[in-house]
Amino acid sequence: xMKNIEKYRNAFIAVLDLEEDDVSEDLALGVTREWDSxxxxxxxxxxxxxxxxxxxxxxxxxxxxxxxxxxxxxxxxVDFD
Amino acid sequence: MNSFKKxxxxxxxxxxxxxxxxxxxxxxxxxDAICREVGERTLVFCLCSNxxxxxxxxxxxxxxxxxxxxxxxxxxxxxxxxxxxxxxxTYIWARxxxxxxxxxxxxxxxxxxxxxxxxxxxxxxxxxxxxxxLLTTSGSTGSPKFVRLSYENIFKxxxxxxxxxxxxxxxxxxxxxxxxxxxxxxxxxxxxxxGATIIVTDASIMTKDFWELCRGQRATTFGGVPFVYxxxxxxxxxxFNLPSLKKLTxxxxxxxxxxxxxxxxVCNRKGIQFFTMYGQTEATARMTYLPYDxxxxxxxxxxxxxxxxxxxxxxxxxxxxxxxxxxxxxxYIGENVSLGYAESLFDLSKKDENNGILRTGDMAYFDQDxxxxxxxxxxxxxxxxxxxxxxxxxxxxxNEHGYDCICAGTDDHLYIYxxxxxxxxxxxxxxxxxxxxxxxxxxxxxxPRNHFGKILYSKLPNMNQLQSPEPVTxxxxxxxxx
Numbered sequence: 001x002m003k004n005i006e007k008y009r010n011a012f013i014a015v016l017d018l019e020e021d022d023v024s025e026d027l028a029l030g031v032t033r034e035w036d037s038x039x040x041x042x043x044x045x046x047x048x049x050x051x052x053x054x055x056x057x058x059x060x061x062x063x064x065x066x067x068x069x070x071x072x073x074x075x076x077x078v079d080f081d
Numbered sequence: 082m083n084s085f086k087k088x089x090x091x092x093x094x095x096x097x098x099x100x101x102x103x104x105x106x107x108x109x110x111x112x113d114a115i116c117r118e119v120g121e122r123t124l125v126f127c128l129c130s131n132x133x134x135x136x137x138x139x140x141x142x143x144x145x146x147x148x149x150x151x152x153x154x155x156x157x158x159x160x161x162x163x164x165x166x167x168x169x170x171t172y173i174w175a176r177x178x179x180x181x182x183x184x185x186x187x188x189x190x191x192x193x194x195x196x197x198x199x200x201x202x203x204x205x206x207x208x209x210x211x212x213x214x215l216l217t218t219s220g221s222t223g224s225p226k227f228v229r230l231s232y233e234n235i236f237k238x239x240x241x242x243x244x245x246x247x248x249x250x251x252x253x254x255x256x257x258x259x260x261x262x263x264x265x266x267x268x269x270x271x272x273x274x275x276g277a278t279i280i281v282t283d284a285s286i287m288t289k290d291f292w293e294l295c296r297g298q299r300a301t302t303f304g305g306v307p308f309v310y311x312x313x314x315x316x317x318x319x320x321f322n323l324p325s326l327k328k329l330t331x332x333x334x335x336x337x338x339x340x341x342x343x344x345x346x347v348c349n350r351k352g353i354q355f356f357t358m359y360g361q362t363e364a365t366a367r368m369t370y371l372p373y374d375x376x377x378x379x380x381x382x383x384x385x386x387x388x389x390x391x392x393x394x395x396x397x398x399x400x401x402x403x404x405x406x407x408x409x410x411x412x413y414i415g416e417n418v419s420l421g422y423a424e425s426l427f428d429l430s431k432k433d434e435n436n437g438i439l440r441t442g443d444m445a446y447f448d449q450d451x452x453x454x455x456x457x458x459x460x461x462x463x464x465x466x467x468x469x470x471x472x473x474x475x476x477x478x479x480n481e482h483g484y485d486c487i488c489a490g491t492d493d494h495l496y497i498y499x500x501x502x503x504x505x506x507x508x509x510x511x512x513x514x515x516x517x518x519x520x521x522x523x524x525x526x527x528x529p530r531n532h533f534g535k536i537l538y539s540k541l542p543n544m545n546q547l548q549s550p551e552p553v554t555x556x557x558x559x560x561x562x563x
Contacts, residue, residue, distance in 0.1 A: 017512065030285055033155075033516075038466060040287045041312060057316040061289040 011046045027066040051078045084236040084274045085144045091276035099133035099281040112141030118190035122146050124206045128154040128175040129261040131283045134195035138174040150215040151261035167225050167425045169204040172197050207430040216362050228362045229420040238365040238417035241387045242271040245370050250276035255300035267366030299325035306333030308466045319347045332358040334464045345376040359383035364439050365417040382452040390415030411445040414438050464492045482510050489538045495520040496544045
């Protein structure tokens with residue numbers, strides 16, 4: 001069984017077309033070249049599918065970095081421990 | 082005609098909000114200082130983001146008769162070097178920390194985060210007297226082709242837009258599109274000539290910062306390409322509480338019928354005027370608009386010609402179509418039709434080659450009430466998130482790198498066909514050079530051709546049916562700034 005943090009990481013790799021090594025806690029919307037608005041829309045959908053949650057619009061706009069995404073998913077009941 | 086020469090008349094009114102207010106007087110002072118440093122009618126590159134530096138630079142250059150080329154600040158360095166070689170700009174207005182320019186050019190004027198970089202070996206440009214501005218056309222294919230625009234083009238179009246949108250000094254647009262994209266720039270031009278306030282931000286509409294700014298500064302309007310409306314829909318725009326918002330515009334491609342209807346209804350309910358528009362950089366920016374009170378009744382239509390413009394349809398034999406519901410090529414006539422293209426600095430002295438007439442390359446018909454509807458495109462162009470991409474240019478780029486490929490596709494879906502096992506390398510080039518991702522590459526046994534050797538694009542396997550379509554995602558000209 002894959003850990004949630006791995007699923008989270010893989011979602012970034014798949015959606016933003018990143019290399020393994022590119023994924024870090026520094027990834028941020030609008031800063032990471034691949035993470036533009038279009039990538040963001042796809043990323044949110046992917047997170048919703050992978051973790052079976054619904055991310056509302058306010059949280060979509062708060063999901064602006066690798067770390068803030070984890071916080072939001074935690075609030076939605078996703079266990080990262 | 083250069084309407085920016087008069088904007089200091091708006092004096093103490095706020096021209097720009099960018100972290101703080103800048104009055105028209107203050108903007109003009111800074112803008113003119115940047116341009117004064119250039120000091121002569123010459124060519125400059127302006128590497129644009131939606132920030133005060135880019136905007137003031139642009140205003141100064143236009144006011145002072147310096148011809149700017151507006152480029153996206155995130156332009157790939159290889160492409161920038163290629164453009165520098167082809168056009169030999171005397172100055173480049175760019176972020177001060179641009180390492181490549183720091184090495185190759187001299188520093189002169191500084192304002193905010195930007196520096197005016199000076200060319201080391203002087204070059205004398207021969208610029209046509211009407212030439213005001215150069216904009217890129219097919220955004221991300223890396224083509225060095227620019228659209229040549231005159232002062233008359235810019236300001237006639239801006240005046241026409243200001244008229245049909247009823248823009249006044251109390252309007253406050255917030256930036257959602259890059260200023261180097263003709264649609265984004267037209268919002269800036271049409272509002273500055275009316276003394277309005279532009280809220281300048283590089284923040285994406287997908288961020289909280291954007292909406293806080295929009296609310297805090299009481300934005301009255303913004304524009305969007307279809308993808309912006311898809312994002313707004315995803316964000317539940319109908320539940321937003323933005324009482325200051327009065328006008329929304331949409332252009333840069335056709336909105337899906339579902340979203341078109343939805344936004345017409347939502348806007349109607351919220352008291353927001355929703356305008357659908359159509360244009361091309363080759364016509365400065367806009368050619369048609371659908372009046373907001375027709376947005377539901379004529380959903381899917383590009384509307385009617387903008388004030389001062391005229392639309393006609395031509396059949397295959399070059400005859401004018403006069404009956405409704407007959408498809409022909411859409412031709413636009415107006416003072417905003419560009420002077421022509423430029424492919425190197427030698428084209429900058431060329432005179433007006435279009436004479437006010439633009440063959441749009443789009444097929445259309447008009448209904449019994451005279452409202453136009455686009456049905457397709459003649460040229461091998463697709464729109465990827467509002468940005469025109471020439472399939473031939475993508476083929477050309479891959480060819481330059483030694484890959485023999487065929488490109489096809491529909492809007493938002495780019496397909497690349499190859500005969501060899503080189504998909505990985507092709508993907509890498511497209512990703513690096515065009516900054517596109519999510520497109521599909523497929524190996525085929527042979528290229529379908531007719532007896533004359535002409536490629537039969539319709540006979541290529543349809544990738545959409547092979548696997549679930551993943552939309553093309555691209556860091557395109559405007560997508561980077563959303």
